[in-house]
Amino acid sequence: MTPRRIxxxxxxxxLAAVLFAAxxxxxxxxxxxxxxxxxxxxxxxxxxxxxPIDSVAxxxxxxxxxxxxFQVDGTLMNGVMMGGRxxxxSEWLLDVMFRPQVADKQPVFVxxxxxxxxxIGMKQSSNRYFSLETLQPFLNEIERQAQAAQPVEPRARSRYQSAVANLYERLYLYWRLRNTVQNPEASGGLAGQLAGAAQPSEAMHQETMIQLAHFRPLPPLQGQSPDAWLTVGQALRNAAGGQANPGLTHLAGIASGYGGNDPAAFNRAVGELTALASTARPEAISHASHELLFNRAQPFYNGMIIYILALLGIFAYAFMLFFRxxxxxxxxxxxxxxxxxxxxxxxxxxxxxxxTILQGRPPVTNLYSSAIFVGWGAVILGLVLERMYRKGFATAVAAASGFASLIVAHHLSxxxxxxxxxxxxxxxxxxxxxxxxxxxIGYSGVFLAGSIAIGYTLWKHIVKNPEPETERALSDMTYGVICFSLFFSFIGTVLGGIWADQSWGRFWGWDPKENGALLIVLWCSIILHARWAGYARDRGIMAMAIFGNIVTSFSWFGVNMLGVGLHSYGFMDKAFVALILFCVSQLVLIGLCLLPRRFWENSPDTPRAKKA
Amino acid sequence: MINRIAHRVWDLLTSLKLTVISMALLMALVLLCTLAQVELGTLAAVNTYMRAWIVFYKTKAGFSIPVFPGGTLVGLVFALNLMALTAKRLGFAWNKAGLWFVHVGLILLVLGEFVSGALQVDARMAIEEGQTVNYVEHAREVELAVVEGSDPRYDDIYGIPEKALARGGSYALPGTPVTIKVKKFYTNAVLARRNPADPPGEVNMGVGAGVKVTEAEPVSNDNDLNRGTAIVEALAGGKSYGTWLVSLELGAPQSFTHEGKTYALGIRPRRTYLPYSLHLKKFSHDLYPGTQIPKNFSSLVTLENPGTQERRDVLIYMNQPLRYDGKAFYQASFGKEDTLSILQVVSNPGWLLPYISCVLVTIGLLIHFGITLRRSMKRRQEALAPKEA
Incomplete structure (x- = not known):
């Protein structure tokens, strides 16, 4: 095969991978x-x-x-599973709102x-999903237990307390969804509620719906403030006062069409509601369409899959390089x-x-998006490095970092x-x-440098005769990426200080997140100064770069787990174990990197470039 | 001999090892300070680790054992090392220009932190809608205020600061016949209703007579305040007007009348009066529709300075402080169903230093890494050249 064909x-x-994602x-x-x-x-x-309602669902x-x-099982007919799908x-949400008899049987509570x-009288088994119907007899007990846990500060709750409070919140969310478009207590569904809106008996149903509504489906009419979206309860109350909202009729059509299994009526009502929204709020429709597309595309999930493929490819390359x-x-x-x-x-x-376009904001706005962005930065840097050195090494490291950070993002979502x-x-x-x-971007850089160093360590232990040229390339890459990270971490930290000066009145307050950023800056400059002064040679630098992973993960996630300071809006508690495991794994890798000479098959030191 | 020592010190100050060690020590301090915040709160953790020469470990028996160099010491050594190294190692070669920028910028940054630590004053100003305020309050310090309000145009206010209260003794209020004798001062105290079984106290006037005072540990958590409390005797014209209990915990001031003038006593956060005033026209606080997430806070105030004949409206909102007269007024908090606005008032003469430093270091790093990158590219090209030839 010719190189061009390859x-x-x-x-x-x-290209196929991109098409698959599209x-x-x-x-x-x-x-x-x-x-x-x-x-x-x-x-x-x-x-x-x-x-779009899709995002809510x-x-x-x-x-x-x-x-x-989720999957529903079909029925077993003649030994073949039929109808599983x-x-x-969105379908689930429709069931919750308009076909409770179906939704309540679906095992959705994990x-x-x-x-x-x-x-709830269950043993731990492979079945982790339960339907509302199964939980029904225990609802009072769950509520009692959750309310006992409520006064305890989230950080101080025991595992059981957080779990039961969390289950209660999810049940409550389910209940709110059910009460958003029609009140299940009222007879005749939303149509009935609309017809009898002015009757005194309806006032309480309307009040319940206003209190419980999870979302507001009725767009502001032309000439109203763009924030004036209404809950169904509010619109019904207005209708009782003589102010009819045209959207209510369409919503009632959606409810009865879906509940009464009349697809034609349902589709017609959906079309009418969409038409109403697009005349009153065209920008809302275009935004919803864009976001719906984004939801379906799941670019970060699909990106993750492609990164795995790239990683597998590079393993295949390493394998082939060894034998053929x-x-x-x-x-x-x-x-x-x-x-x-x-x-x-x-x-x-x-x-x-x-x-970024959907949110109308720069790419990083919370912990989730920072994970997406860190991965992106590492991948782009890796692409540049691969173009510069063409060893396949940067591809491996970039694919691994991209994959890892998207996994983290997935869990944060x-x-x-x-x-x-x-x-x-x-x-x-x-x-x-x-x-x-x-x-x-600074985080991305430190992680990329750490990943290259990990790759270097493993590669030097596995490969029989490492090429000196590759070794030097890796060494240069690590150094370059650390310089890059120091630049962005430092600028980012000082800019953060200036923002703090603008909004809180002090440049530096020793807040945990600020300290975390400072730790990264200090660590990067320690690495560079140690290199310049000759205190650490290639292996030492590599080990230090791996330690950079620990420093960065501490300042990225660790400080949020402390739950103190002005930056604790990114609070999280579940990932603590994951963080500890990560740090331990990095320490093991540092150990591997620093093993004394007799544990290495090849000379552990990087050959120096010959002076010209 | 002295020469040799000087040489030694100079060698030490200009060694890169010292740089690396002090950065490592700083890292350790920063980490400890961060972790300690969970227990101590930010303020106390910073004072223990960063704003201290030495970090002490307190044993249960009450001994303090020095265990680690503190942030001030390490920072100072680091700054000296930085300056000495910059002066010695970096010659005036063009290719060192970037490093010059970086290190001078860093020196400014560290200097800025020292300046802030020493000179920054934090205060707050709480204004209700429609109210005009011409003072700032220092929430962490109290004063004993004696207010005489017989003149309808203004009040005469005499403040005895916390330090003076802690020292004790008698304070004659200038221009009045009144003398305040401080009998006891508690930095923090717990007040409780007096039981009949309790031993009689010194206080014989005002609500304090029915109150039992117990001394309490000064608070360390940032969200708590000390309830400064004092027992004072009021004297005027050689006559005693009794012994009073004054405390931040007690609401309304208590007063006595001497020769037709009424003097009100009360402990309050220490105030600094300003030569100008802010009048709150409107405080706004919006939420995102259907949520409890705050969208914005802003205070529309009128700034009036009789000294300069200035009178103008200013909108203070998030990320947009009012900078005036060396002070910066920030939107910090609010209360009373959105009719009370609380402004953070900071004066820090060194506030501009980080800005300058940021610019210098950015330029410096760009130049330096640019030079390095070019050199490395050149080397690569040279390395590749013979193969291609």
Whole structure:
């Protein structure tokens, strides 16, 4: 095979990966005749911003079940499973609101905590998912236990207390969703409530709905403030006062169409509500359509898959290099994995840009998006390094970092909407774009340097005759990336100080997050000074670079777990064990890197470049 | 001999080893300070680790054992090392220009932190809508205020600062016949209703007569305040007007009348009066629709300075402080159902230093890494050249 063909084949693989990711954006097929794609696009106001109802459904299901969709089993007919299928978040939401008899039987509540399982009389088994119907007899007890846990500060709660409080919150969310569009207590559904809106008996139903509404589905009419979205309860109350809202009729059509299994009526009502929203709020519709596409595309999830493929490719390359270095497949594996890395970064970048446009904010606004951005930065840097050195090494490291950070992001997305509104003090695109982005690029750099150092350590232990040229390249890369990180970490930290001076009145307050940033700056400059003064040679620098991973993970996540200081809006508690494991693994790698000479097959030191 | 010692010191100060060691020590201090905040709160942790010459470990028996150099000491050594190294090692070569910028910038930054530590004054100003305020309050310090309000145009206010109260003794208020004799002062105290079984106290006037005072440990948590409390005797014209209990914990001031003038006694946060005033026209606080997430806070105030004939409206909001007269007024908090605005008032003569430093270091790092990158590219090209030839 000619080199040109190999290259062409490699890029075809990359293109295929991008196409595969793009396919995800196609709308799903209607389920039982109901046009779910059109329903999913309906704009609503929730969490202070306009979003498609699809986002509400996905985030709710994510909170309740930790997944954005689920499988229902079919029935076993003649030994063949029939009718098993995926229930999307939007369909589930429709069931919760309008077909409770179906939704309540679906096992959507995930329970892992053994004590909470014990509370509902279950043993820990492979079945972790329970339906509302199963939980029904224990609701009072769950509420009692959760209320006992409520006064305890979240940080001080025991595992059981957090688990039971969390289950209660999820049950409550489910209950709110059910009460958002119609009151299940009222007879005749929303249509009945609308017809009898003025009757005194309805006032209480309306009040309940106003209190419980999880989202606001009724767009402001022309000439009203863009924030004046209404809950169904409010609109019903207005209707009782003689102010009819045209959206109510359409919502009632959606409710009765879905509940009464009349797809035609449902689809018609969805179309009418969408038309109403698009005349009153065209920008809300276009935003909802964009976000719906973004939700379907799941660019970060698909990007993660492509990064894994790139990583597998590079393993194949390493394997082939060992046995058949001259074979054409060796070259294909190397070029193919680079092409896949490019494909992954294209998907990743598209997702990042899309998110930035949707939110109207710089790319980093919370812990979740910082993970996405750290990965992105590492991948882009890795691409540049690979182009410079062409050893396949940077591809491996970049794919691994991209994959790892997207996994972290995936776990951080479980708390619900990742595009939540910014608290007043953070509401500054200028500072988010400068301070937050630079400091996050700094994190990327330190992690990339650490990853290269890990790669270096493993490679030197495994490979029989490491090429001196590659070793020097790795050494140069690590040094260069640390310089890069120091630059961005320092600028980011000082810009953070200046922002703090602008908003809190002091440049430096020894707040945990500030201290974390300072630790990174200090560590990077220690590495560079140790290198310049000759206190640490290549291996020492590599070990120090790996330690940089620990420093950065502490300042990125660790300080948030302390739960003190002005930056604790990124609070999280579940990841503590993961962080400790990560640090231990890094210490083991540092140990591997610093093993005395007799444990190395090859000379552990990097050969010096010959002086010209 | 002296020469040799001087040489030794100079060698030590200009060694890169010292740089690396002091950065490592700083890292350790920063880490300890961060972790300690969970237990101690930010203020106490910073005072223990960063704003101290030596870090002490307190044993249970009450001994303090020095265990680690403190932030001030390490910072000072680091700054001296930085200056000495910069002066000695960096010649005036063009390729060192970047490093010059970086290190001068860093020196300014460290200097700025020392200046802030020494000279920064934090205070607050709470204004209700429609109210005009011409003083700032120092929440962590109290004073005993004696207010005489017989003139309808203004009040005469005499303040005895916390330090004086802690010292004790008698204070004659200038221009009045009144003398305040401080009998006891508690930095922090707990007040409770007096039981009949309690031994009789000194206080014989005002609400304090029915109150039992117990001394308490000064607070360390940032969110808590000391309840400064004092027992004072008021004297005027050679006559005693009784012994009073005054405390931050007690609400309304208590008063006595001497020769037709009424003097009100009360402990309050220490005030500094300003030659100008702020009048709060409107405080706004918006939430995102359907949530409890704050969208913005802002205070529309009128700044009036009779000295300069200045009178203008200013909008103070998040990330947008009012800088005036060497002070910066920040929107910090609010209360009373959005009718009370609390401004953080900071005066820090060194506030500009970090800005300058940031610019210098950025330029410096860009130049230096630019030079390094170019050199490394050149080397790579040279290394590749013979192969291609």
């Amino acid at each position: 290259t062409a084949l490699a890029w075809i693989a990359g 396919l995800a954006m196609l709308p799903p097929k209607p389920a039982r005749g109901f046009d779910l794609a059109a329903f999913a696009r309906i704009p609503v106001l929730e969490g202070g911003r306009v979003k 996905r985030n709710s299901l994510l909170m309740i079940r930790s997944k954005q969709s 995926t229930v999307t978040a 329970i892992d905590d053994p004590d909470v399982l014990g509370l 270095p001259g074979h054409w497949f060796t070259q294909l594996a190397k070029e193919g994995s680079f092409a896949l890395l490019v494909a992954g970064s294209v998907v990743h970048t598209a997702g990042l840009i899309s998110r 479980m708390d619900g909407d990742t595009m939540e509104m910014m608290r007043a003090v953070l509401d500054s695109n200028f500072w988010l774009a400068t301070h937050v982005v630079t400091i996050t």
